[in-house]
Amino acid sequence: MSEEDVKEEIKKLRNEIASLKEQLREVQERRKEKGYKFYIDISNNIRESVEDVLESVAESIHGELVKSIFIGPRGVKIIKGKVSEKEEATVDFSKTAEIMNALSHEHRLKILKELMSGGKYVNELQEKLPEITTSTLLSHLKILEEAGLVVQEKVRGRYLITMPGRTAYRMAFKVARFVEESDLE
Amino acid sequence: MIWHNYQLDDTVQKVREATTLWKAEKGIIEISKDTLVVLIKANDHKIGCVFHGDGKLILDTIIETNEGAIGKPIEKEIEKPFIMIGNIEQVLKNLIVANRQDLAKKGYVEEREFIERAEDLCKRLLGESTKVHGCDTFEQGVIFAFTSGEISGLDMLITKNSKIVYKTRNMTFISNKNKIVLKIPGKTVVSNDGKSIFLNA
Numbered sequence: 001m002s003e004e005d006v007k008e009e010i011k012k013l014r015n016e017i018a019s020l021k022e023q024l025r026e027v028q029e030r031r032k033e034k035g036y037k038f039y040i041d042i043s044n045n046i047r048e049s050v051e052d053v054l055e056s057v058a059e060s061i062h063g064e065l066v067k068s069i070f071i072g073p074r075g076v077k078i079i080k081g082k083v084s085e086k087e088e089a090t091v092d093f094s095k096t097a098e099i100m101n102a103l104s105h106e107h108r109l110k111i112l113k114e115l116m117s118g119g120k121y122v123n124e125l126q127e128k129l130p131e132i133t134t135s136t137l138l139s140h141l142k143i144l145e146e147a148g149l150v151v152q153e154k155v156r157g158r159y160l161i162t163m164p165g166r167t168a169y170r171m172a173f174k175v176a177r178f179v180e181e182s183d184l185e
Numbered sequence: 186m187i188w189h190n191y192q193l194d195d196t197v198q199k200v201r202e203a204t205t206l207w208k209a210e211k212g213i214i215e216i217s218k219d220t221l222v223v224l225i226k227a228n229d230h231k232i233g234c235v236f237h238g239d240g241k242l243i244l245d246t247i248i249e250t251n252e253g254a255i256g257k258p259i260e261k262e263i264e265k266p267f268i269m270i271g272n273i274e275q276v277l278k279n280l281i282v283a284n285r286q287d288l289a290k291k292g293y294v295e296e297r298e299f300i301e302r303a304e305d306l307c308k309r310l311l312g313e314s315t316k317v318h319g320c321d322t323f324e325q326g327v328i329f330a331f332t333s334g335e336i337s338g339l340d341m342l343i344t345k346n347s348k349i350v351y352k353t354r355n356m357t358f359i360s361n362k363n364k365i366v367l368k369i370p371g372k373t374v375v376s377n378d379g380k381s382i383f384l385n386a
Contacts, residue, residue: 053357053368057375057384119249153245154258155213163253 010058017051099168102147107132108140112169115150115161125159191311193235193303194224197296199283200238204276206269207327207342211349211360212244214263214329214342221283221291222276223303225268231277233270233328235303237291240267242331244342244351246358248365248374250381255374256358256367259351263331266299266306271327306332309339 103109107129114120114128125137132140141159144150149165152158161169200220207214220238224231240263247256269276283296293299310330326345333340333353340353351358357368363378373384 053359053366053373056368057366057373119254151247151254151257153211153247154243154260155209155211155245160247160249160254163250163255166253 013058099147099149099164102143102149103168103172105140107136108144109172111140111144112149112161112165115159116166116169119158119160121158191307192226193300193307194226195300197283197288197299198222198280199287200276200279201281202279204279207344209344214240214242216240219287221287221299222280223300225307231273233268234273234276235266235268235306237266237299239264246351246356246367248367248376248381249379250376251379252381265332266302267332268306268310268330269327
């Protein structure tokens, strides 16, 4: 898909939004005519906010595509940014140390492993990890949550692994594999 | 007190017991016992309320993606007055007239002070020129408008069935089942059933 095609797609999407807005306006007009029950027309305020978000999303997608995709004669190539020496020098390891600390228990690694397949309730984790008592499990989950590796939904109560949590688990998995292979040698 | 087609009730009431105003898979809004209430009416229909008491908003503004969860749950104490427009049957069953002591707990000497504050909040939500239209659009939906700190804008939560729009100064969360858009400073995430696009500002 060329840059022109992307622009064309965005143009089409904008036209669709305009058409939907028009349809919505017509529906509202028809409903006004019926004259029963009530609603509050604060829609302009909210509709504009939502439209702003959607437009900024469309523009950002366009910007990201232009920045990161090179379309050459042999097809599409994804351009990956390299870590510069300057970036490497300014890395803050304190958060990393906190994450490493959270990973430094077999039970916590097992919990992350279970969460890799999707969000789980405490009782589901307990079924999967019967060797850990409820209180210990909750204590481990608290440590993982404080390190930002898991997050708990407040309404449903499920625990979910976060993006840093997934990365940390993959790293731990690679280290485990490396150690196993080294032991074999 | 008539303001366009809206009218605020001239009696301040309170809820007899803690009440859940909204509950869904991703969020809850509750108010505690003795929360002050003034009804919003339109042509004798009770279409909403302004509350002032100790409330709580919980909203899981989290996106579960294939690359891990993004976002954090929101858990806010609602101590300032806020508006609810929509089905208020649950509240109506639970109301009694508030007395001077109830008003004093929230810093009001007389009913009029709370009603004026409620009026001001309604104006901030609806604007001077907004009118009530005859329509059934909002039968199943609910609008909440919260005062957000010292800033003049309001935090809005609009919900209908599984659809949620939550808009504050710093974030926008739009959710319909597994389709979610989360916009926070510096980042926008668009997700559809776990498949996501991350955009950094």
